[in-house]
Amino acid sequence: MRSESPHVRDEIEELLDGRLDDAARQRVETHLARCEECESVRRALLLGRESLRTGVRHESMPEDLTAAVIAVLDREDRRSEGPRAAAQNRRLRLYIAAAAAVVLVALAVFLTRPRDLPALVAENYSEFRAGRLPLDLETADAVALERFFADRGVRFRTRVLDLAMMRYQLLGGAVLDDGARKRAFFVYRGEDGRLLACQMYEGRVSDLRAPKTVRRHGDFTFLVFRANDQTQVFWQEGDVVCVLTSDIPSEEVVQLAFAKAMQPPAPPG
Numbered sequence: 001m002r003s004e005s006p007h008v009r010d011e012i013e014e015l016l017d018g019r020l021d022d023a024a025r026q027r028v029e030t031h032l033a034r035c036e037e038c039e040s041v042r043r044a045l046l047l048g049r050e051s052l053r054t055g056v057r058h059e060s061m062p063e064d065l066t067a068a069v070i071a072v073l074d075r076e077d078r079r080s081e082g083p084r085a086a087a088q089n090r091r092l093r094l095y096i097a098a099a100a101a102v103v104l105v106a107l108a109v110f111l112t113r114p115r116d117l118p119a120l121v122a123e124n125y126s127e128f129r130a131g132r133l134p135l136d137l138e139t140a141d142a143v144a145l146e147r148f149f150a151d152r153g154v155r156f157r158t159r160v161l162d163l164a165m166m167r168y169q170l171l172g173g174a175v176l177d178d179g180a181r182k183r184a185f186f187v188y189r190g191e192d193g194r195l196l197a198c199q200m201y202e203g204r205v206s207d208l209r210a211p212k213t214v215r216r217h218g219d220f221t222f223l224v225f226r227a228n229d230q231t232q233v234f235w236q237e238g239d240v241v242c243v244l245t246s247d248i249p250s251e252e253v254v255q256l257a258f259a260k261a262m263q264p265p266a267p268p269g
């Protein structure tokens, strides 16, 4: 055993290369099993090697890898530098750089992955509530708003309800385009000032991730999500997905969705 350190870092590469005899391998493995520091080095080296060989792969890699890299860097800082150590450090740094590149690529993939719709719908609501999402048309006239959506290139037939009976006043709407689809967005204000937003877009609710709860009412299935401080209720009407979002109590959003849902209109002709 090397006298300068109780750790086995110098032997980890030899272990990974299969160059240790049985006795040495057993000693190193025993040490790795109880020393987090050396185990971090082993993982960093292993992941570094793997990333050099195969490029990026694992979804679960970043968190582990970041922890391993940080542990190694911490250790680097405390480490004394002999000539042998310097050579090893250069090699280790190369692995760390490769591992860091893997983290960055994985992160970029994660960040550019399309946002899921419940999150997007929640964000639109939050933005509107904060005054950062302007309406393209301010109107209390549902028919005028439907005409506006058609003029703006929304291909499906929107159905802007008059919710005056439920004491919600139509404020107007906007066309939201996330690149994948156009969504008709329209909002109502309740008596108490609370906001209710509706979105309609061409799509399938079956493409959504698993909801928090599923409710059934009549012939409809409602998928209920929670995001931010809001409830989102999705349901299918023909080829169109409808969503209601609000920060009012969850059950009220669900009940409004029950009231709004209806069979799609018969095709024209």
Ligand SMILES: [Zn+2]
Residues within 6 Å of the ligand: 006, 007, 008, 009, 031, 035, 036, 037, 038, 039
């Ligand atoms: Zn150790």
